[in-house]
Amino acid sequence: MEWNYxxxxxxxRSVFTGQSQTQQWFGADMLGGTAELPPLTVAxxxxxxxxxxxxxxxxxxxxxSDPLRPTIRGSGAGSPMVDNTQPGGNxxxxxxxxxKGWTANAVNVLRRGDWIEVxxxxxxxxxxxxxxxxxxxxxPIWPSLREQPAAxxxxxxxxxxxxxxxxxxxSSLGSQVSWALWSNFALPSNxxxxxxxxxxxxxxxxxxxxxxxxxxxFLGYGPGINWNTLGGGMAxxxxxxxxxxxxxxxxxxxxxxxxxxxxxxxxxxLLSVLNGQEIAVSINSSLNQTGLTDSMTVTGVGFAxxxxxxxxxxxxxxxxxxxxxxGQGVAWALPSTTSVSVSDGSGTATATPGIDNGGLxxxxxxxxxxxxxNKRSSSxxxxxxxxxxxxxEEYR
Numbered sequence: 241m242e243w244n245y246x247x248x249x250x251x252x253r254s255v256f257t258g259q260s261q262t263q264q265w266f267g268a269d270m271l272g273g274t275a276e277l278p279p280l281t282v283a284x285x286x287x288x289x290x291x292x293x294x295x296x297x298x299x300x301x302x303x304x305s306d307p308l309r310p311t312i313r314g315s316g317a318g319s320p321m322v323d324n325t326q327p328g329g330n331x332x333x334x335x336x337x338x339x340k341g342w343t344a345n346a347v348n349v350l351r352r353g354d355w356i357e358v359x360x361x362x363x364x365x366x367x368x369x370x371x372x373x374x375x376x377x378x379x380p381i382w383p384s385l386r387e388q389p390a391a392x393x394x395x396x397x398x399x400x401x402x403x404x405x406x407x408x409x410x411s412s413l414g415s416q417v418s419w420a421l422w423s424n425f426a427l428p429s430n431x432x433x434x435x436x437x438x439x440x441x442x443x444x445x446x447x448x449x450x451x452x453x454x455x456x457x458f459l460g461y462g463p464g465i466n467w468n469t470l471g472g473g474m475a476x477x478x479x480x481x482x483x484x485x486x487x488x489x490x491x492x493x494x495x496x497x498x499x500x501x502x503x504x505x506x507x508x509x510l511l512s513v514l515n516g517q518e519i520a521v522s523i524n525s526s527l528n529q530t531g532l533t534d535s536m537t538v539t540g541v542g543f544a545x546x547x548x549x550x551x552x553x554x555x556x557x558x559x560x561x562x563x564x565x566x567g568q569g570v571a572w573a574l575p576s577t578t579s580v581s582v583s584d585g586s587g588t589a590t591a592t593p594g595i596d597n598g599g600l601x602x603x604x605x606x607x608x609x610x611x612x613x614n615k616r617s618s619s620x621x622x623x624x625x626x627x628x629x630x631x632x633e634e635y636r
Contacts, residue, residue, distance in 0.1 A: 241307055243273040245382065267333035269383040271362075272612060272633035275304070285626035289618055292630060297614030301635040303429065303606040305362070306355055311603045314350035314368075317343035318375060322358060322389040322598040326376065332388050337363065337379040339600065342371035349377065355605040359596050360429065361386050362607030386636065389598050398428055398557060398599075400447075401541035401575050403591035407455050407523035407534045418587035419522035421465065422541045422575035425514045428596070429606065431555065433571055437547040440568060441506035445561050446480065446519055447540035449499040455534040456524040459502055463516035477520065480504045482561070499539065503561035507543075514543060514573055523587070542594070543573040608635040 248268035253260045280288065295302060319341045324330045326338035337358065342349050350369040355362050356379070363381040371377045403420040427433065444461040460477030480502035507513050519541050523534045540558045552569030554560060560570045574594030582589050612631035620626045 241273060241275055243271070243306070246270040246272065266335070267384050267386075270634055270636075271383050271607065272609075272631070274629060274631045276629040277627075279623075279625035280628060281625065282620075285618060285620070285628060288628055289616070292611070292616045295611055298610045298612065301608050301610050303360070304609050304632065305604060305606045309353070309355055312350060312354040312356070314348050314354055314365075314602075315346060316602045317346040317349050318371070320349070320377075320600045320602070322600065323376065324389060324598075326378070330385060330388050332385055334385045335381060337381050337385065338376070339379060340374070340376045342375045342377055344371060344373050344375045346371045346375075350379065350602075354602075356381075357601035357605035357607070358385075358389055359387070360606070360608045362605045383634075386634075390596060398431075398572075398574060399592075399595040399597045400539060400558060401578070401592060401594045403521070403538045403541075403578070403580070403589070405521060405523055405536050405580075405587065405589045407525055407587040408532070416583045416586065417522050417524045418582045418589045419520060420538070420578065420580045420589050420591040421518055421520040422578055422591060422593065423516075423518045424577040425517055425519075425543050425573040425575050427511070427545070427571055427573050428594070431571060432604075433545070433547055434549040434551050434553075434569075436551075437549045437569075439509045439511070440546045440548060440565075442508055442511075442513060442573070443503050443506050443544045443546070443561055444480070444517070444519055445501060445503045445540070445542055445544050445558065446521070446538060447499060447501045447558060448497075448521060448536055448538045450497050450536040451534060452494070452496045453534045454532040457534065457536060458522045458524070459520075459536075460522075461504065461517065461519045463518065465518045465520050478504065499537075501540070501559060501561055503544070511545075511573075517543070519575070525586075538591075541575055545571045545573060547571065609633060610635045 248265040250263045251260050320339050321341045323338045323340040328334055330338050347370045348368050349371055350365045352367050354365040366380040366382055369377050369379050401422050405418040405420050407418045446459055450457055459480050462478045465477045481504045521536050544561055546568055548568050554564050554570045555572050557572050564570055576593045578591035578593050580589035580591050609632040612633045618626050618628045
């Protein structure tokens with residue numbers, strides 16, 4: 241792996257005095273490089289070449305890490321996260337990253353040359369970093385910040401997907417509905433499963449509370465949920481069966497309920513089964529229902545991924561829906577897309593996806609890159625071993 245570090249600096253030199261003036265263009269620095277793979281068998285080369293073709297030249301992005309520096313040399317003491325409240329606010333183009341959450345007064349939490357990741361971007365630490373008495377630290381980085389981090393961290397993990405819906409029944413003609421839906425579920429890139437993980441089950445989960453005044457309330461999941469605003473409900477949805485409910489015939493539950501973690505049976509043992517999955521809530525009112533005000537509040541949405549591993553860990557972003565068996569861990573697939581609707585204006589609906597909450601990735605840092613050229617090429621010798629390399633640059 242060869243890395244290229246490009247700074248954009250203009251320089252003008254006087255022909256009379258030999259003195260120079262320079263102008264640094266903040267934010268125009270660029271990280272790139274060339275990856276040269278070891279000799280590959282035909283099968284290995286086929287996988288790599290197909291991957292490079294899938295990138296459609298420089299159109300699409302991929303993530304890449306430094307294989308020689310998979311972990312930091314610093315202690316990483318604490319639960320570090322970005323802090324946009326410090327002077328400078330971590331503005332785009334800044335050459336310093338303000339952070340908090342380190343162990344107070346910890347020395348060398350990061351060492352010069354360490355890689356860290358902030359929201360899909362990787363940055364090189366330029367000097368040894370020591371936390372102050374409040375656990376804060378200003379980190380000199382290269383390249384400069386690409387974007388202001390989306391959030392000032394309140395934990396070193398992700399924020400749960402959330403939302404709420406209300407329905408005020410006004411004797412409207414036919415069934416009317418307020419609904420919120422979450423989709424595009426995936427494991428966060430900075431919390432992958434261990435390399436030896438074997439998935440045992442993937443379970444739909446929603447944490448919700450509700451006030452039932454008389455309208456029908458639905459909590460469902462499945463691929464391609466269709467909204468039936470005339471007949472009510474969610475066509476094609478499966479109902480959450482635990483801790484109580486009426487799976488298969490809905491709605492569930494049938495009365496007001498305090499904050500409850502609902503879950504149902506596993507949808508499979510491969511991450512690919514998440515493709516097209518949706519989780520949704522709705523409140524339906526029908527003809528002759530009037531003076532009713534129903535609501536539901538959602539504080540967590542995801543798929544619990546139970547797996548075995550020699551190094552299992554249970555992510556506490558949400559409580560595990562049921563006891564984690566010995567030798568197993570739990571990871572969470574979170575939604576990145578939401579949609580909401582109120583059919584006749586007699587209600588409200590909001591939904592937010594899972595959000596990176598400003599945590600720093602200290603080990604296994606990856607950056608967002610694209611191919612530097614649209615042309616890809618490979619070669620093979622008489623041993624049938626293929627040689628493959630490609631140039632890459634930051635995705636910006």
